[in-house]
Structure formats: C-alpha cells, structure tokens
Amino acid sequence: VSGSGEVPEPPRPSRFGPITLTDVVRYQGASGDLTAVHHDDAIARGNGYPGVFVPGLLSAGLLGDWLTGWLGVGTLRRFGVRFREQVWLGDVLECNGAVAQVVVVDGTTRIEVDLSCLRSGTVVTKGWATVVLP
C-alpha cells in the first residue's frame, strides 16, 4: 500500500427541478425509452397511478452527473442505483454523496462512494459507486 489517497472535497448538492413534462420528454427522447407511463397521463392512470411519473433513470443520471462533476468523467469502475420512491412532476431533486471508503493500492486510489437523490429530505434513489483516481 502506497500513495496519498487524497480525495477532493465533494461539491455542494446539485438541484434539478421542479421537474416538468418537458424535462421528462427530453430525457425519454435522449434515452430512447418511450415507456408511456412517463408522458401519457391516461396510460399512467390506466396502470393505477395518479398520473405520469418520472423515469427512475433520470434520477440516476442526476446522481451520475453530480458524481462525475466531483471525481471526473473518466474514472468510474462501478455505478449502481436502487429506486425507492416514484418521482412526480413538480418534484425538486437534490443529489449528494460522501466517501464511504478509500483504498490505496500501488499508487492507485480506489474510492467507494455512497450517493443519495432526495426529494424534501426523503431518499428517492439510493446510489453507490467505485471510482479510481490515478
């Protein structure tokens, strides 16, 4: 084991929203996932929901952007999310995270990060990542 293992300070939490239907349509068009419960209110109601809901992967994308804004875009080794709560139009999402563990092996710093995407303090999407710094 060698190296400094220095990790930059995390940035301030990011904020996204209030989420509009246009945000959802833009995300769905970009991803190619045209699942209708995310933009068609009648179909969402037919599926038993009060209305359209935001694709979980948009919250994952927000977490990923916050993470890579902090530790770099080319450094990822693992990125995972669990969707805990549905996200609705009008929600404001805040992303942040913290270092869970740092391991330095042969001059390479391997960082385990815990991530949270929150709506008014409630975690809607929980994330975890492994990043390697040269």
Place this chain on the structure above:
Amino acid sequence: VVDPAAVGYRGSAYAFPIERGKIRELALAAGSTNPGYLEADRPPVTPTFLKLAQFLWEPPSGSVIDRVGFDPLNTPLHAAQEFEFHHDLPRAGDELSVRSHVESIRDRPSRRFGTVTSVVITSEFTDRTGSVVATARTTSVAVPSPGDRR
C-alpha cells in the same frame, strides 16, 4: 405474463456504436454542464449511458424483454440498475457488441403491491478485441394489475 422458464435465455449479440452526439444529448437531458461530456472530442460514456443499448440498438425480435413476457398493458417498474466497468470507460467512437440474458425471475412480497415478480437481466458489453469492457444488471418488477393490487 412473466414466464419463469425464461431464466437462462440469451438474446442475440448486437452492435452498439458509442456516439458523441448521443452522449451529449443524454448528459444535457440530466442537466449536465460538464465540458468533459459536452465539449470533448471523444467523451467517455456517462454513468448510465450503456442502458441506451437496449432502447436504441437491440433488435426487436427475440429480445430478452420479449422472452420474459411482461404484460404490455401493465408496465413493469425499474427497481435497480448497476453498471460495472472492467477497463477504461468506453468513449465516443468505440464500437461495442452487446449480449443479454435473463439471470433470475423470482416472486417476492411487496408492501405496496402484494406479490411482485422481480426479473434480473444482465448485459455484457465487449469491445472489438472481444474483451468484456462492461456489465449491466437491470432489475425490473412486474406488478399486479391495478385491480389485483393489495
């Protein structure tokens, strides 16, 4: 209706070119201002980018999703998603090949819906030399029809 016998089914391999404009479009849709995605000549993929293979490049016939047999009128929910990158991240200009299989199908109790069926699909991404550069694991949940929920 989800078919438990779909476990182990492998879809065909298909090509997945990593495109600069697509990386930019997906980054912008998640509110990114990061020049590493928006301005670089050969940006790396964003953390969730590889999920797009299934939506944009998987041939519709014989796909693993078709084989699982989700109810088309009762959209499954996305429960979890994980990506592992075994080497440096794929970048714009790379040509990957993708092959997916059904890893598991299990019923489990849900506080909100009663009984749900959890389906895990794994996709392997290989580069031109044939080495596996990334693995994606998607957990989807088939929920009962609205009238049959707890």
